[in-house]
Amino acid sequence: MRPILPVLLAASLTAGCSLVGGSSDEAASDRPDGPTPDEVVLVTHESFSLPKPLVRQFERESGFDLEIRPAGDAGALTTKLALTSDNPTGDVAFGVDNTFASRALDEGVFADLDVDLPEGAGDFVVPADGGERMAPVDHGHVCVNVDVTWFEERGLTPPTSLDDLTDPAYEGLFVTPSALSSSPGLAFLMTTVAAYGEAWPDYWRELLGNGTKVVDGWSDAYYTDFTQGGGDGSRPVVLSYDSSPAFTVPKGTDTSTTRALLDTCFRQVEYAGVLAGADNPEGGRALVEFLLGEDVQAALPESMYVFPVRDGVDLPPAWAEHAEQPEDPFTLDPAEIAAEREGWLEQWRDLATG
């Protein structure tokens, strides 16, 4: 019989701890679980981040509580929205980008928006939609980045164009995330489609033949293989973003150790919209308007490393200096992406993964 005592003890201990867990559940259910008209539920991707003061500002101004529910990356988010289009898990979605826009539109994810876009945002709408259902909120670019110091130390000239990456002089220096598992990787595939048209598979054959390394995701490429990623990487050329150089300014200096190649950039735009069948469409609309407002637009660079779509918003000083934007980035019509994506990915898969 003696062992029963410790068992009971352990059981009661566990129960005690789970009460702690219970208290966190309680805190969560202070608000009812089902969406009520007092709250706006934002479905988004895991990179979404809005400074707390702005969240509070929205709650104060609109009178709604804001609840944020992240789910995976842009692709997983779009899949989630498409799967739940009959019975959405929130009122607003943010983070579907131009490479996934058509899927969201085709699946009837978004309701009519009825929001006036700010000055400047018109340049970023999905052509087929015209800003009726999906409001552009931010944009950024996927660009090839180079480690400037690496090339300086060796007295070499860094590459500047997509063509340079296939030059034997730069053999074995480039690392990129896979188009199959990473959204910047997919954007880079589209860069090459936009740049070379039908001949893009030939370009990729040359690129891979020149020792390009393909890894799983952006963090894998940047932190493990790139020479400026903090690890012991050995490749000085990496696929990243136009904003990345703003993050590689060593303390006490004002020059970045990396540079984005502005002739290799693909434009990514992120959209927000009110979900069809939302419980609180009115609150949803208020949130979309808030995301397009000056305060959020000004906070976007610091909190999500992207540029505002609104004209006349001041950028943070480090950005104005180090995060130079391409003037003429590559773009593709989302309708073309929707029609061709699967074919491109399959072709790319055969090329890159053998």
Added chain:
Amino acid sequence: MTRRLLGLTALALVPLLVLTAFFVVPVSGMVARGFWPEGSFDPGGVLEVLTRSRTLRVLGFTLWSAAAGTAGSVLLGLPAAYALHRTAFPLRRFLRAALLVPFVLPTVVVGVAFRQLLGEGGPLGGLGLDGTPAAIVLGLVFFNVAVVIRVVGSAWEALDRRAEQAAATLGATPVHVFRTVTLPRLRPAIVSAASVVFLFCATAFGIVLTLGGTRYATVETEIYLLTVQLFDLPGAAALSVLQLAVVVGLLLAARRARTTVPVVRSPSTPRRLRRSDLLPAVVTVLLLGYVALPVAALVLGSLRVDDTWSLANYRALATTGDRQALPVPVTEALLNSLRTAVDATWLALLVGVLVAVVATRRSRSRAERRVRGLLDGLFMLPLGVSAVTLGFGLLITLDSPPLDLRDHPLLVPLAQALVALPLVVRVLVPVLAGVDDRQRQAAASLGAGPLRTLATVDLPVLWKPLLAGAGFAFAVSLGEFGATSFLAREEFPTMPIVIFRLLGHPGAMNYGMALAASVVLAAATAAVMLAVDRLRVSSVGAF
């Protein structure tokens, strides 16, 4: 007999309901989307996928890599289980706990650590393993060897030594004793552990993506690709069904191999290392090195800031990261993780004990035995299903009353409990099966009710494995990423979620914080496992 079956059903009811609501319904909901693409039955898309040559390649690689990972885990795990559970030497308990740490490290982090070792610029870059199938297998063994050590180790510890001693006295060599006496009695535990490890390997996601350089696709990564990138639901459904079929086949095969030899339990105290223990000792030391290398890479990395030694990354854990990469500080995420793990643990234990009891009571008829066997196997299935299928399935099926649970706070611990459940069951079943039913009958004939029988006959034996199971469940919950990333709420992220987020945000400080957070998670896990081990010491006297 009918009454017995009714009793059986009543006991099985809770676990079955849980499994149905949180596994069967979601998975079939997702698979149904593939078979009914436009609302009407159209299996054409599904069949088309099954005939692609790529599907066969993907399946082949999945089976091959899982088999290699399992073989490696068993080959390295057996000697280590012996050394760590049957012999005594200083730091034994600490090493036992330390070897469990890899099992719960988030794969994203281990991927980064492994690639820093194996990559072109890394200390082991010369081996040329980066992006090869060998790297994937190394990663799989790294994660899963702990399962073999724990499951086989606990069984080994409890083996009666007298049979071995008798054989040795009769002149059998140690190898001969092991082959003819020890191995047959360990077989149920080994087969148990191996089948769990195989399922873990076959459904590994992050490690295949990270270490294979995306060149090698497994069924699991292919389902993700088809669902998320291509929105090819018929394709994903086809692969999910294929995966389930393979898993069921394997479980049936494992059942056959796991011929139950009653475990005669006698408390055996570990003895000092002898010269004849040289081989297991050497293997264990090698294994420690193998496990320690990536962990050491993590620890060293977390202590470097701007090329100097510093604790700044650890101090930063009280913040939300560079430019607010996180919704809450890492310290708060650690608390969330611990609370979630407590809930997941008691859920897994509750259901696990019920399943184990139902599955191991002596069956009176062939039909009854079949039913029990089926139940036992049923709860292994969640291991063999893609987290993507389950995660999206939960979203589309639990969306209306009475089960509108998509955003319920208990959903995360529940999903984690389902992931941990097979482990708990596999730890408990061999032990309960080893209890001689005559003891229960004796207790009953002396007037003990079922509860009292459970308390006096089963609990004393179950007590150790129960704690081991609890530790396992807790550890699994701490490190679980796949299902959690689908279901966690913004305000309540767990440690693996914040680590993943930090790794996804640029900035040296965020990277350093991700490494530091991983070290903290690993340390927390080691502490939990160590505590479980300590508890077991105090309980020894009660036997």
